Amino acid sequence: MDTLDKLIFYNIFINPRISKRELAKKLNLSLSSLIYRLNKLQKFIEGYYTYVDPVILGYKKAIVIHNQENISNESVRFKCIEGYIISEIFGEDINKEIEKISPTFYQIIPNRKYSLSKLDYKIINLLVKNPLISDKEIAIQLGKSSKTVNRHLSFLISNNFVKIVPRIDIAKLDFLLYSIISQTINKQIKHIFKYPPIYIGFAENLEEIVKLSKFGKISIKSEYKVNNWIFNDQKFRTQFYLN
Template sequence: MDEIDRKIIFYYLQEARVQQRKISTELNISPQVLKYRFDKLVSNGIIKKFVLHVNPAVYNKKVGFAAFKGSSSYNDHVFTEIKCLEELSIYGFYGDSDDEVSENIKKASGKLGPTAMRYIPVMDDHPSLNKYDNSIIESLRKNPRRSASEIAQELNLRYHFVKRRINYMLKKNIISIIPILDLSKTDIVLFGLFTMNFKAVSKIVEDITLFNVNDLKSGISICFSESLSGAKQIINKCREIDKNIDVMVIYEYDFYDDFNEIN
């Protein structure tokens, strides 16, 4: 993997639905060369897939996170699994209430051992959706990177309306589109941050955040960097704001795009 491949991946981490012609223009390569390189990144298993993650509040779910020592896998009421070099596995749990989320974490502790970290955010109310948004979400579930024009044609809606609704849902964190990478085949660094001063820290990492969950005070962000030195600079800036921030270097991760599939 060379510098151009690394930059291509970085563009998709920043914006998973970015149009290839925009990347080819930025990198000064032809669309044909970009497509060849992208297809090769996929066929070589470096880009494994793109996952649509829907805010659990859309389904009236609550969420919580817990970290456990070790690298065992667990998938009961889990929407994300993140493995870290610090011999920690972080799981995102969901349930119909905060109490159920706590019970699901307790249940996991019975198999994985005591929690090394636990966080249940105070979540916002049900996100504001219009009557077409669920249909758009279901269409994106088939292929998170399919174009707004394809979705508009499938749903018999206007292109500009579909594009506007997708952008709205992305901006409001109602949906996220997450590239799943084989990090062992890249130089990209993914790291998790857990901070009690989320508002200030988020301003530092907003351009390199792949995914986050937060409330008014604290939160977890999954961030990316092109290099270890770049990650270190960002982490040091964050520690100037929150000296007790927890940092975890990620070597493997996955997100599950449908709560019904993993009940």
């Protein structure tokens, strides 16, 4: 896997829904060259997750560093080679959720304001069912114009209420995912998730991570998982009449 392949993977992490034509233009590649590389890399992608921020349903959330294998109400998990885990957890009473995890090495509780429409929730519902559904197909299913759907999707994605994440066994690949805890974050960091001051980043090699270590404590990730908790969330199913 060369540098360009890794750059393609990074862009897939950032936005798996990006069109081939747009990605080719961004990377200064011909469309045929990009398609050739994507076909070669496709075998490493096992599928896609749809991350949904629990705050959209009024839940509180926390980012916790711990070493407990099985915890409830976990929306995202990053496991480190050192043995500890970074989890995003959520609940009506987040302090009670945190108390269930012992020991806890670090925690933050972000506060977010949000205002979503019923159409936003309907779009989220379709994305959870099919992360790569096209804007056009969403518009058809919801009886809306493509322009309207695109506007709502842009809002949801730019505010990180929804994020499509490729499901990849990173142990099989040459790039690295890592976490960094830093109050003086630098724009050099290619982050794929951020919970300031915790960032989950993408690096092409170990040397790149070593250079970034001056900004804060770094740990390399061995695996990650996004839980589709919203599938079984009764609050989501009933409050917005999505059955």
